[in-house]
Amino acid sequence: MEHGRQVDLQSCADEPIHVPGSIQPHGALLFFQEDGQLEGWSMNAPAMLGIAPALGLPYADLGLPADAVDAIADCIAVRDDDDAAPLVASLRVGDTDYDCVVHAEAGRIVAEFELRETSSEEVSRFAIKAHGSIDRLRRQKTIEALLASAVQQVREFTGFDRVMAYCFRADDSGDVVAESRRDDLVPYLGQRYPAGDIPAQARRLYTLNTLRMIPDMGYESVPLYGAPGAAPLDMSFAVLRSVSPVHVEYLKNMGVCASMSVSIVINGRLWGLIACHHMSRKLVPHAIRMAADVLAQVMASTIHSIEARHEASLAEQSARVRTALVESLLLDDDPLDALGEHARAMMAASGAQAMVATQHGKIATHGDLPAGLAEAIVASLPDNQHDLVVREMRADWPETLREQLGKWVGLLALPFDPLGHGWCILLRVEQIETVAWGGRPDKTEAIGPLGARLTPRGSFDAWHETVRGCAHPWEHSVLANSRLTLAELVRAMNAHRSQTEA
Numbered sequence: 001m002e003h004g005r006q007v008d009l010q011s012c013a014d015e016p017i018h019v020p021g022s023i024q025p026h027g028a029l030l031f032f033q034e035d036g037q038l039e040g041w042s043m044n045a046p047a048m049l050g051i052a053p054a055l056g057l058p059y060a061d062l063g064l065p066a067d068a069v070d071a072i073a074d075c076i077a078v079r080d081d082d083d084a085a086p087l088v089a090s091l092r093v094g095d096t097d098y099d100c101v102v103h104a105e106a107g108r109i110v111a112e113f114e115l116r117e118t119s120s121e122e123v124s125r126f127a128i129k130a131h132g133s134i135d136r137l138r139r140q141k142t143i144e145a146l147l148a149s150a151v152q153q154v155r156e157f158t159g160f161d162r163v164m165a166y167c168f169r170a171d172d173s174g175d176v177v178a179e180s181r182r183d184d185l186v187p188y189l190g191q192r193y194p195a196g197d198i199p200a201q202a203r204r205l206y207t208l209n210t211l212r213m214i215p216d217m218g219y220e221s222v223p224l225y226g227a228p229g230a231a232p233l234d235m236s237f238a239v240l241r242s243v244s245p246v247h248v249e250y251l252k253n254m255g256v257c258a259s260m261s262v263s264i265v266i267n268g269r270l271w272g273l274i275a276c277h278h279m280s281r282k283l284v285p286h287a288i289r290m291a292a293d294v295l296a297q298v299m300a301s302t303i304h305s306i307e308a309r310h311e312a313s314l315a316e317q318s319a320r321v322r323t324a325l326v327e328s329l330l331l332d333d334d335p336l337d338a339l340g341e342h343a344r345a346m347m348a349a350s351g352a353q354a355m356v357a358t359q360h361g362k363i364a365t366h367g368d369l370p371a372g373l374a375e376a377i378v379a380s381l382p383d384n385q386h387d388l389v390v391r392e393m394r395a396d397w398p399e400t401l402r403e404q405l406g407k408w409v410g411l412l413a414l415p416f417d418p419l420g421h422g423w424c425i426l427l428r429v430e431q432i433e434t435v436a437w438g439g440r441p442d443k444t445e446a447i448g449p450l451g452a453r454l455t456p457r458g459s460f461d462a463w464h465e466t467v468r469g470c471a472h473p474w475e476h477s478v479l480a481n482s483r484l485t486l487a488e489l490v491r492a493m494n495a496h497r498s499q500t501e502a
């Protein structure tokens, strides 16, 4: 990568990270055609594995240890089964221990030999600890408690200096929502990062391959050798895949020497990551990584059921508010009084910070909204509207009003009486106002050749730029509940009208 060039977000998202053509040097890689003929290898394979590879050589004739030969044979046998898990064998070449991991990908068989620096006894001890951790996780009742417990447990059984839970938001930016760290490290808890820090192709890959590791940020990648003109090796599922140089610089700038991250995938969506940092070299053995992966799956299913319960209770809360509101509407002559009575509860149930109720030119404001602004907002709403009006950012508003809005950029308006220009309007402030941001990060990190963008502080500034003028988007559940409320309001208004007309 050129020295002095600044990173460009588009080129980042375009980087084909699944075909880097090279591996990290803590192991060697061989790849075969599906009939088992050698198709290519990492340039360090001959020295590391003590073999003399040649294109077209059958796997059984390479002189690999018997357990590796068996794993490759087994993988060839099940290669058409999309759900087949990678085959793993422990083996020794000379006096070096390896975990051999074999998987099939796009008509090829990929065999990786990853150095193992931890003894088998130690690995078993870790595995038992991991089992206990998983059991503890299942018992957590809230997402906060679950994440706090998970980062602590992962730190205990892997030994990383920092373990974070990173949670994606609807716009793909993310927050560090739980953290366990060495006492002398600056906290990242509460910080938010823009979507670009984990670009789209990386997020996509991480939903499929849920674990990745960089044991030594200072590594020099080892190129792959293959027949000239052959398709590049798809390394989406390779454990030794060389990672994006941009990302390596990002971590180096944070002072990180080793990193591992595990995906939390819920219903095929990347909900979050467990992100681990170490300030010195660290190679986590394959078996422990698999334990971390299982732990992340347990987290995913626990989070899923807690979220489902939460959604159900929000819907209940909203239904209670609705029932109470309808009762008041039937008793009160003026719907604005009834809405006023329940304004706090309606704001709480929909995550709004202000509410305006209006009908026949009369306006009632709840929350610290300037009175002049409430009038301007009411005037900006269309006549004869029957469905919700939704605005989430400054650009969604009529141009003449944008300057005047201040922080009030999110609007969800329910036209309960189109004839009388009757509206119940919920308002949200700009995200920058509501983020529990732990403070803009200090300039504690170094800056590498690609510039200040690749630092937490650069990220914060970038995030600030992207969300300027945007409120938290209205969630699907809030929109659905508001539609139900609107229907009830309209019904109550009609009942009211036929009563007064009778």
Ligand code: BLA
Residues within 6 Å of the ligand: 007, 008, 009, 012, 013, 015, 017, 164, 176, 188, 193, 196, 197, 198, 199, 202, 212, 213, 242, 243, 244, 246, 247, 250, 259, 260, 261, 262, 273, 275, 453, 454
């Ligand atoms: C990948 N970026 C990642 C990963 C994380 C982050 C966790 C997954 C890889 C890993 O396990 O290390 C981001 N890491 C963070 C964040 C924190 C953290 C936010 O610890 C917060 C504490 N990254 C950038 C920019 C670009 C970029 C500007 O900041 C591009 C312009 C790219 N990030 C980038 C790429 C990958 C990545 C390409 C994929 C790396 C790979 O798997 O090859």
